[in-house]
Amino acid sequence: MTISEGTTVRELAEKMEVKAGEVLKRLLGRGIMATINLSLSPEMASEVAKEFGFDITTVSFEDHAALEEIETDQGGVLTARPPIVTIMGHVDHGKTTLLDAIRETNVVATEHGGITQHIGAYMVRTKNRGITFLDTPGHEAFTLMRARGAQVTDIVVLVVAADDGVMPQTIEAIDHARAAGVPIIVAINKMDKPDAKPDRVKKDLSERNLLVEDWGGDTVSVAISAKMKTGLSDLLDMILLVADMKDLKANAGLPASGTVIEARLDKSRGPVATVLVQQGTLHVGDAFIAGSINGKVRALFDDLGRRLHEAKPSIPATVLGLQGVPAPGDRFKVISEEWKARQIGAYRMQKQREGQLQKSSRLTLDHLYQKIQEGVVKELNLVLKADVQGSIEALANTLERLSNPKVKLRFIHAGAGAINESDILLASSSNAIVIGFNVRPDQGARALAEKEGVDVRLHTVIYEVADEIKRAMEGLLEPTFQEVQLGRAEVRNTFKVPKVGVIAGSYVLDGRIVRNADVRLLRDNVVVYQGKISSLRRFKEDVGEVKSGYECGMAISNFSDVKIGDIIEAFKVEKVVAREMVN
Numbered sequence: 001m002t003i004s005e006g007t008t009v010r011e012l013a014e015k016m017e018v019k020a021g022e023v024l025k026r027l028l029g030r031g032i033m034a035t036i037n038l039s040l041s042p043e044m045a046s047e048v049a050k051e052f053g054f055d056i057t058t059v060s061f062e063d064h065a066a067l068e069e070i071e072t073d074q075g076g077v078l079t080a081r082p083p084i085v086t087i088m089g090h091v092d093h094g095k096t097t098l099l100d101a102i103r104e105t106n107v108v109a110t111e112h113g114g115i116t117q118h119i120g121a122y123m124v125r126t127k128n129r130g131i132t133f134l135d136t137p138g139h140e141a142f143t144l145m146r147a148r149g150a151q152v153t154d155i156v157v158l159v160v161a162a163d164d165g166v167m168p169q170t171i172e173a174i175d176h177a178r179a180a181g182v183p184i185i186v187a188i189n190k191m192d193k194p195d196a197k198p199d200r201v202k203k204d205l206s207e208r209n210l211l212v213e214d215w216g217g218d219t220v221s222v223a224i225s226a227k228m229k230t231g232l233s234d235l236l237d238m239i240l241l242v243a244d245m246k247d248l249k250a251n252a253g254l255p256a257s258g259t260v261i262e263a264r265l266d267k268s269r270g271p272v273a274t275v276l277v278q279q280g281t282l283h284v285g286d287a288f289i290a291g292s293i294n295g296k297v298r299a300l301f302d303d304l305g306r307r308l309h310e311a312k313p314s315i316p317a318t319v320l321g322l323q324g325v326p327a328p329g330d331r332f333k334v335i336s337e338e339w340k341a342r343q344i345g346a347y348r349m350q351k352q353r354e355g356q357l358q359k360s361s362r363l364t365l366d367h368l369y370q371k372i373q374e375g376v377v378k379e380l381n382l383v384l385k386a387d388v389q390g391s392i393e394a395l396a397n398t399l400e401r402l403s404n405p406k407v408k409l410r411f412i413h414a415g416a417g418a419i420n421e422s423d424i425l426l427a428s429s430s431n432a433i434v435i436g437f438n439v440r441p442d443q444g445a446r447a448l449a450e451k452e453g454v455d456v457r458l459h460t461v462i463y464e465v466a467d468e469i470k471r472a473m474e475g476l477l478e479p480t481f482q483e484v485q486l487g488r489a490e491v492r493n494t495f496k497v498p499k500v501g502v503i504a505g506s507y508v509l510d511g512r513i514v515r516n517a518d519v520r521l522l523r524d525n526v527v528v529y530q531g532k533i534s535s536l537r538r539f540k541e542d543v544g545e546v547k548s549g550y551e552c553g554m555a556i557s558n559f560s561d562v563k564i565g566d567i568i569e570a571f572k573v574e575k576v577v578a579r580e581m582v583n
Contacts, residue, residue: 006347082130083243088173089159120262121316122303162196166204175413250313254280287338291330294345295322381432418525487511
């Protein structure tokens, strides 16, 4: 039997076809004084149900409602819906210009003074058909949606400048789109420039296994100039063609469900959210739940600020009537009873306050063997970051040989440079492990990895990376040491002292710097040197440690190439009890 989160005593009793009083008696026997309207935790509901001979599974309310809709087949015929498109690419390659050009050519200037209201998504019409564009350019926003479980994009338009070619963020965008399993249309922009070289772009893309159609591949490409507004109609035609091949359909007869694209607190209108309807039809007056926020639709507006009576699949709409501000990526679901929406919202709010919201289980190397044995893991997703491209190629070649019949290694992104928040988001949404070779995560990435529960493994020797993953796959991974970060300091100045060497005049950013501690010197988040602190002073006095917010001077043993702006990271290595692996 399947139940939804926040199921009450009365609802559980009705599901099991027993009297509510019998359920209350079982709860009282466990020392719980309850009423029939008490929301049960998944664990408690499962324990009580077992006493009546039921084995239950708890799913989110939205998933449970979707299951019921499939079972009851509430009608309706599946009808074609407009495609939902996200534009991605490297910075300065013209993503925003392209969005503006498409918007301007499709919005009548006389409507509302020619001003299109920014609602995070908008619809354009071409050849009597609609296309919905998500106004969230950048792969971070795209992947943040996926990390929250919201797969809203049907097609990705990859913008590449003809005079610049494939750049690091272009490669990241390709990897993010592939991880989502979304078809890519390449828009070769800036064709109006005299130094435009579209063939070079196509060649660079082919090296990333993205072969365009006129080179014998299956990826659609269109030459455009967003600035001159040329090629836009061809791009829209290609989007419709790819959408036709995907045969995008939805059931407009169901209660509406979809995703929150963005939300804010408006001074005059209160909480306002832009939602993208994915199934069903949203009407004024509908009660709904969006994440942990409930409400009732008081008014609907389109991207031009016009009032709507209803919003059908793939239609973005601004909703008024929320009791709070939901988070982008939260799932949105219409509920027939308003009291049920309030109940689910209160239950989720309570769980948030208690810090007990269930998170998706992140894969770690420590539990990889167990997951393989259970048949849960068929592929091990990896995000590789290294100091130089040569290291990436060597790592990839070494790790590819580790694939075996039980589990295949899959590289969803590989690139040179520090581990950033984008890498952590991609790993989070794809349940991947991040491997860093001679690089470190920046502060934002470190905090996000801890919050999302992403496993980040840092190494300086290639064979150690391969050995760790191999041992994890064989169930032999038994770490006996772990690194504990002590603090970070930024080099603000350098001084040469006779018989001592170079002293780094530093400011402690966080934590503490301890004399004789192990340190790494980071330059642009790439490890330049690893050693020990040989001298630590405040003014002219030797000190044992310097805490956050204070300045100090330090010397690193056998190293003098310290530069202003470098980061010195102090750490210690502690011995830990070996973890048992499940056989």
